[in-house]
Amino acid sequence: MEDLINAIGVEFIVLVVATPALRLLGALGVRRFADWPASAAHATAAMLVLTGIVRFVPDSVAAMPSAEELARMVPPFVPFPLAMVYLTGVLELLIAVGLVLARTRWSAAVGLAVLLPLLLPANIYAALNDIPLNGVEATPLWLRIPQQAAYVALALWIAKSADATSARRVLTRLRGWWTGVKVVRGSG
Secondary structure (H helix, E strand, C coil), X not given: CHHHHXXXXXXXXXXXXXXHHXXXXXXXXXXXXXXXXXXXXXXXXHHHHHHHHHCCCCCCCCCCCCHHHHHHHCCCCCCCHHHHHHHHHHHHXXXXXXXXXXXXXXXXXXXXXHHHHHHHHHHHHHHHCCCCECCECCCCHHHHHHHHHHHHHHHHHHHXXXXXXXXXXXXXXXXXXXXXXXXXXXXX
């Protein structure tokens, strides 16, 4: 059983268990979890809190991989591997907060859909170079790549189901700003 958990990852188990559990709470009257996308967004947030926190775990915690171990997964073409580990941890935690808040759910889900493919090269590098995490071999690519694709699909589904009004307002303002910048450049 431990080998199966190591292969699919604790984060996947958190997502698969939390989503229906939260939806059940919704069926019992908790309005926050009134539909599947909201439940999935919260479960994904729980998963991201777990994966985000792991990036800040010191070497003295033997139950989880440390930031230094995670930095060994970063491919050589990426500069400052340890800083990238911390940066992705911060991004995961910020996205988790964004997924929980209905106003920012669309932006957070789109951000997650963008972030996940950027993290995949580290998983590929670890698998191809037999880099273990906390003494456990890297997730095999035949499992990791479809898993990452499923996470991206889930993020896009959450985004599609979320209210994008706030994001549309920001994008409209940016478009107006950019149009103004282009007009000023063209008039000189």
